[in-house]
Amino acid sequence: MDGSRALSTPQAYSIAALRTLVRSGRIRIPQFQRSFRWEHRDVISLIDSVLRGYPIGSLLLWQREAEADDLLIGALRLRAEARTDALWVVDGQQRITSLVNVVDPVAGANPPFAVGYSLKDREVVPLRSNSQALVIPLPDLFDFSRALAWLSDNPDASEHAAHIQEVAGRLNTASVPATVMEEADEEVLREVFDRINNRGRLLSSAEIFNAIHTRPAMGLTTSLIAAHIDDATSFGVLADKIIVQAILVRRHPDISREAKEIQAEFSDSWRTVTDFPEETEQEALEGAQSALIKAVRFLQQRCSVPHAALLSFRFQLLISTRFFALFPDPDQRNLELLSRWLWRTSAGADQLRISGSQADLRAMASCLVAGEESDSVQRLLARAKLPDSPRSPDLSVFRATRSDSKLILAAQWNRGPVDVRTGEPITVEQLREHLDGEMTPSAVVADLVPVAELEQGAPIAAAKVFAVVDQREVMAGLPELGDGALSSLLLNRDVVALMQDNRFIEAVEARARMLNSYLEDFIAARTAWDQEDTPPLTDYVVGDPEVGA
Structure with a gap:
């Protein structure tokens, strides 16, 4: 063991104090910090833990000098002046970044920091671009004057005023423990950081x-x-x-x-x-x-x-x-x-x-x-030269992580599937909203029938449909759609009637025939596997013909 030592001091910071430290340029992110960006669900989980009073772990900060710099911490961009008492984050970068961004009116509008509190469900929720009833944005919940303005703009929430005050109090009084290290060189900090993070796991x-x-x-x-x-x-x-x-x-x-x-x-x-x-x-x-x-x-x-x-x-x-x-x-x-x-x-x-x-x-x-x-x-x-016609995907298998299942969904997207609530095509913005933080398309896929009712080997992929609502709302909306809207979902009135009569196996088999036929045509057209792949005609033009030749 060598003589490397560090002086450390315990501290505790409120969210407001962390916000002040960030905005003043005192908190800095060192370059050896591993790059890791939290997703929406991670930020929501952190804020939920804060409001429930759960421990969120201790921060580790390194006090030393810092040069003037342009900083970007989450969605907060600021100019920091040189100082001798900067606090460099060794552990806790994402917690600090999330806490100070979600309560900022400007930064809090950017994913993944757009977070609100549902007064109806009493839980932390993603803040969508469209208006949400009884969901107060975190920046409004954090600031008393903004909370009053939000209540004035949302009179339906007046009965929840006492609860807003209670939750705002929890948010403002939350304390984040920290250890501030002094008199340590960068090599010591690297060693501490590696020991904290999976015992020095090699960086990717x-x-x-x-x-x-x-x-x-x-x-x-x-x-x-x-x-x-x-x-x-x-x-x-x-x-x-x-x-x-x-x-x-x-x-x-x-x-x-x-x-x-x-x-x-x-x-x-x-x-x-x-x-x-x-x-x-x-x-x-x-x-x-x-x-x-x-x-x-x-x-x-x-x-x-x-x-x-x-x-x-x-x-x-x-x-x-x-x-x-x-x-x-x-x-x-x-x-x-x-x-x-x-x-x-x-x-x-x-x-x-x-x-x-x-x-x-x-x-x-x-x-x-x-x-x-x-x-x-x-x-x-x-x-990518195919020896013969590409095969249609096996409809008896559907997992959102599989490439062939994604192909089936992409092919159906080509039809402009409608939102069953409005009869209007689902937009990419709706997909983005519902797939926020998701790695697979599961969040925009609904079952047309109870999967448990299907026999082994049934074409389960034919029971899947694009939807931005749950199965119950899908089934309630389908009978109200016109023929064109149903066709966009690869459905017709006969299939809907079978589902309404609980004849699930027949319904899925009927839709499987429609889906198979469509996939064959779609794949043949998109791959054009049996057509000539000639380059652009302009490639064959050597030069302009001589005028008057």
Whole structure:
């Protein structure tokens, strides 16, 4: 044991005190902190614990000097002056970030910090973009004057005034324990941090990239990129790992960089082998964000993939990102061919022996070469050449994590499924709202019949329908829909009548016939497996004909 020691002092902070420390620039996030962004449900769980008086763990802070810097803590952006008594967060980054953001009127409007309290259900809930009856936003609950203004604007909540005061009191008096360490060098803090976090678990490549290459002072981070993409497209908040993979694959086909290579990503030696040798770190982040947004819009508008949770394979997004990075304004014919490639890799995954592995990604990313747009697309198509017609998915199996189940849902999305309450098509914004924090599409899928009533081997996938309400509301709304609205859900009045008569097996079998027929037509059209994949006609034009020849 060496002589390394540290002086520590116990403290306790209210949420208001933490907010003041953050806004004053005294709280800082050190660069060796591992990158981890909480989802909506994590933030809700934290606030629920605070209101219930449950312990939320102790913070570990390191007091030392800090230079002037531009900080981004959650959705809070601020300029911090140099100071000698800054508190660097060693453990508790997400707790501090969540607590100070959810009570801020501006930051609290951004996911995942948009949180409210349901006076009806007496629980912490996600704050939706549309109005919610008897749900008071956390910033209004935290501030007494704002709470009074909210009550004035929501007279139906007046009977809950006493409860609002009680819950607001709990929120304002909550105390977060902390230990402040002094007289410790950075190596000691790294050791403490590693011992706290899984006994020094090795950081993943995504975490290493974040720690080294994305700093709030740069103006753009992987978390911000994910938020910007979701804001622009409603595609869902992509995980930091996916953002980092997109940054890497945009620059080079092989994303399986070793830690030392990621640390040297923008060094002179590595630049020479990337597709963007002259760009800075910030330009790489900006370029990845731009390419990702174009890739997502391509998936939504041309490929019937409205949300990340419905994407069959992650590599499809990453390959599309590299494509739009190298070819930002592609020929329309190549976009059509790229869409065919995506659907062939989805529908023909088994025939092509595609598993979504890193090897699959590397092989396909290598097909995309700068300056060779059409040839790149042709190489991708060669990688996805089907020997015969792609098989329709097995309807007797449905799990929201499976690529073929996601294919079934994406195909149904192409029909413009309606919200049974309104008869209007479900929007991508509704999907985003209901899939917030979800990794699979389960939250927007309802059972048409009780699954327990079906026999083993029944086409269970035919019992699944797009819905933003529960099964009870689906069954109540279906009889009121017109023929066109029912057709958007791959239903008709005969099937609805069978369900109403509790003839569940017959109903599912009837819908299975409709679904099978539709899937065969849809997959044949989208894969165009039996059609010529000729490149754009403009590729055959050598030059302008001579005038007057």
